[in-house]
Amino acid sequence: DSGVTQTPKHLITATGQRVTLRCSPRSGDLSVYWYQQSLDQGLQFLIQYYNGEERAKGNILERFSAQQFPDLHSELNLSSLELGDSALYFCASSVGQTIYEQYFGPGTRLTVT
Amino acid sequence: TQLLEQSPQFLSIQEGENLTVYCNSSSVFSSLQWYRQEPGEGPVLLVTVVTGGEVKKLKRLTFQFGDARKDSSLHITAAQPGDTGLYLCAGLWIYNQGGKLIFGQGTELSVKP
Numbered sequence: 007d008s009g010v011t012q013t014p015k016h017l018i019t020a021t022g023q024r025v026t027l028r029c030s031p032r033s034g035d036l037s038v039y040w041y042q043q044s045l046d047q048g049l050q051f052l053i054q055y056y057n058g059e060e061r062a063k064g065n066i067l068e069r070f071s072a073q074q075f076p077d078l079h080s081e082l083n084l085s086s087l088e089l090g091d092s093a094l095y096f097c098a099s100s101v102g103q104t105i106y107e108q109y110f111g112p113g114t115r116l117t118v119t
Numbered sequence: 120t121q122l123l124e125q126s127p128q129f130l131s132i133q134e135g136e137n138l139t140v141y142c143n144s145s146s147v148f149s150s151l152q153w154y155r156q157e158p159g160e161g162p163v164l165l166v167t168v169v170t171g172g173e174v175k176k177l178k179r180l181t182f183q184f185g186d187a188r189k190d191s192s193l194h195i196t197a198a199q200p201g202d203t204g205l206y207l208c209a210g211l212w213i214y215n216q217g218g219k220l221i222f223g224q225g226t227e228l229s230v231k232p
Contacts, residue, residue, distance in 0.1 A: 008161065008163070010161075039220075048222055048223070048224045048225060049162070049207065049209075049222040049225075050222070051219045051220055051221070054219065062219050064219050096161050096162075104213055106150070106167065106211075107164060107167065108164070108220075109164070110161030110162050110163070111161050112159075112160055112161055113159075113160070113161050
């Protein structure tokens with residue numbers, strides 16, 4: 007158990023819909039990272055937040071957005087969903103704003119039908 | 120664009136055999152990490168190598184960072200069925216007070232008893 011929690015574990019929704027994935031970092035960690043893992047693209051970095059502020063951006067689509075709240079939990083919002091958005095979404099956390107050691111949550115499996 | 124190429128993509132061996140997984144890039148990374156991921160779970164950090172030429176050992180696993188910090192290898196001695204899983208290398212690229220991890224596509228290892 008990494009100490010990072012993600013909900014829900016599984017999510018099935020239809021194309022065009024909007025979903026919200028939630029992540030709670032390990033106690034004491036200030037950075038949260040979101041990743042997408044699909045069979046064809048592998049594990050792709052989406053975005054990082056540190057203490058409520060966006061710190062780094064990766065291959066995140068404009069239809070996706072994220073935020074980190076004062077209690078440090080984070081949400082990833084995915085809208086206008088397409089079949090290709092089906093993937094595992096992982097959240098990870100680390101103590102500082104520069105990754106040296108990050109811990110991954112168990113992931114949310116999103117299926118878009 | 121930073122890219123990490125892992126090889127081989129798939130490896131199926133018998134218990135007791137040795138194996139090496141390679142991770143190569145044309146980019147220089149601040150550090151390089153190796154993760155192991157089991158089905159339905161998030162990646163778990165095995166090791167971080169920081170200095171060019173660095174070698175780290177974790178029981179039967181030996182990790183090496185290339186002198187130029189562009190490549191790395193993971194060597195497993197006397198593989199066991201419990202070593203089965205997806206092995207991912209990830210290069211850390213730091214910028215703008217943040218950073219991102221660039222992941223390789225992974226090596227799917229199967230160790231048969």
